[in-house]
Amino acid sequence: MTLSIPLTLVMATYGAPSESDTPAHLGRSFDDLCTASEGQLRALVNAFRSEPVTPTRTLQFEQDVQAALRELGRHVVHYTYNHVEPAAVADQPTHAQFECERYTRVHTKTPQNVWTVFGQIVVRRVGYRPSQAGEPMIFPLAHRFGLVHGASPALAARACQLLAEAGTNQQRVLDRLRTDHGVGWGVKKLRQVSQAVSDEMAEYRHDAQVEQLLTWLAAAGESTGRHKPVVCVGRxxxxxxxxxxxxxxxxxASTGTISVYDRRARRLGTVYLAYTPESGQPTMSRALTAVIRDVLTRWDGPVPRWCYVTDAGDNETGYYDDALQGMTHPRTRQVVEWVRVVDYYHASERVWTLANALFGGDREAAGWAKKMLKWMLQPGGVNRVLHSAAAFRVARTLPRVQRTEYDRAYAYLRNRMGHMDYARYRRVGVPLGSGVTEAACKTVFTQRLKLSGMRWTKDGAQTVLNLRVILLSGIWEVVYQRVLAARPQPTVGGYGASEPNEIGIAA
Structure with a gap:
């Protein structure tokens, strides 16, 4: 037995929500709806038990029950949403206020297609015309529901979460929405909803990330261990x-991370930032600095150790020189002490370059490089590496290509020795490498925006990035709740006084 028979019964009893739904149809009792649905679920159970049980029938049974429950949910939501406003338009207040504009009620209800996590329904609602020409009509019920381009808050959140997940694309999201929720959207609708939600959530990302970091800092302060808590910034x-x-x-494009480590140098969590390509990356710099400054302002516990761990790229180095070095504490006005770390693994690449230039890439080169990498982790390690390389260089005549590679690698290490005191960093619990930030490039960008054949507009990519960094930072629920709470609501005089008080009472 398949679901077609039960669904045929429920459609015959209540009909699919459509623009032809009448007040009489909507006035059916909620108890009648539940009774009919109970009968169809019983029919599924009895049909399953009436024949020998097999894995194939078990699979079909669970799929049928799941689909039946979703259909029941759709009818429950349809019933409920159509009974929020009074059944008679005359019982609705005559006037409404919205964003300093006065609106007057029209005389009939109009239908709207609404997409929910249970599928599509039709809601009949009362509209209000503006007092001044040129303004659009408003529907207070749609604002109360928090609809976004006709999508309920639950479905909009679901669609945006799917869009932000790794390994997905627009078509996969649309397929999931159709399979899991019976929602037949197209690309245009998905983009409308996701852009609207992304723009709203981006406004609350900053505060939620600051609060998350403060929570981790408090946990780090209460941890046990021999190190100070560490806040590690990278980009x-x-x-x-x-x-x-x-x-x-x-x-x-650019990505930024801020991580908190406890007294045992264990990472408690990371918040992420990501922005599409921009000359000089000023948006990333402003956003990263704003989070740092607000954490400094709002944290009133013992001062953690602040460190900046990146490679030595131009944007990364420039940000430290221009924004972090010399930064003053917003409350104490004292200069914030930063531990600047040039990523150990980038430095290691230069050691291997020196080895290959000096020894030609043979076994001797590998032996020397491995020895130097151990020296790098000891006090004065970089200086010892440079002395060893220089000694071998004097005894060798290098071809022009190897000589150029040697000079660049040597200069890289020599010019950044002050930020390569890896022995001290290990001693005080500061990360040696920018692995968290390097991984962020993969998790934020590569796993979502760099799949086979993908090309992006900057606006489209930023829509996904806004959603993705909120999801990865673990603040999705907090941010989305604030988005819903901040959506403007019309003021309707006396609204709700004549609404049904109990479920099951026909309007």
Missing amino acids: DGITLRLRAKRGSLYEV
Whole structure:
């Protein structure tokens, strides 16, 4: 037995929600709806038990029950949403206020297609015309529901979470919505909903991330261990394929991370930032600085150790020189002491470059490089590496290519020795490498925006990035609740006084 028979029964009893729904139809008792649905579920159970049980029938049974429950949910939501406003338009208040504008009630209800997590329904609601020409009509019920382009808050959140997940794309999201929720959207509708929600959530991302970091800092302070709690800041760039008038172009996008480590140097959590390609990356710099400053302002516990761990790229180094070095505490006005760390693994690459230039990439090169990497972790390690490399360089005549590679690698290490005191960093519990930030490039960008064949407009990519960093930072629920609470609501005089008081009482 398949679901077709039970669904046929329920559609015959109540009909599919449509624009032809009448007040009489909507006035059916909620108890009648529940009774009919109970009968159809019993029919599924009895049909399953009436024949030998097999794995195939078990699979079909669970799928049928799931679909039946979703259909029941759709009818429950349809019934409930259509009984929020009074059944008679005359019982609705005559006037409404919204964003300093006065509106007057029209004389009939009009239908609206509404998409929910249970599927599509039709809601008949009362509209209000503006007193001044040129303004659109408003529907207070739609504002009360928090609809976004016809999508309920629950469905909008679900669609945006799916869109923000790793390994997905627009078509997969649409397929999931159709399979899991019976929602037959197209690409245009998905983009409308996701852009609207993304823009709203981006406004509350900052405060939620600051609160998350403060929570982790409090937990780090209560932990046991020999180190001070550490706040580690990092940023990096990654190429992103953008859509151009003719083909594609590749530009460097940016990602930022702020992590909190406890007294045992264990990472408690990370908040993420990500922005599409921009010359000089000023948006990333402003956003990262704003989070840091607000954490400094609002944290009143023992001062943690602040560190900045990145490679030595131009944007990464420039940000430290311009924004972090010399930063004053917002409350104490004292200069914040930063521990600047050049990523150990980037430094290690230069050691291998030196080895290959000096020894030609053979076994001797590998032996020397491995020895130098151990020295790097000891006090004065970089200086010892440079002395060893210089000694071998004097005894060798290098071809021009190897000589150029040697000089660049040597200069890289020599010029950044002050930020490569890895022995001290280990001693005080500061991360040696920018692995968290490097991983962020993969988790934020590569796993979502760099799948096969993907090209992006900057606006489209930023829509997904806004959602993705909120999801990865673990603040989705907090941010979304604030978005819903902040949506403006019309003021309708005396609204709700004549609404049904109990479920099951026909309007």
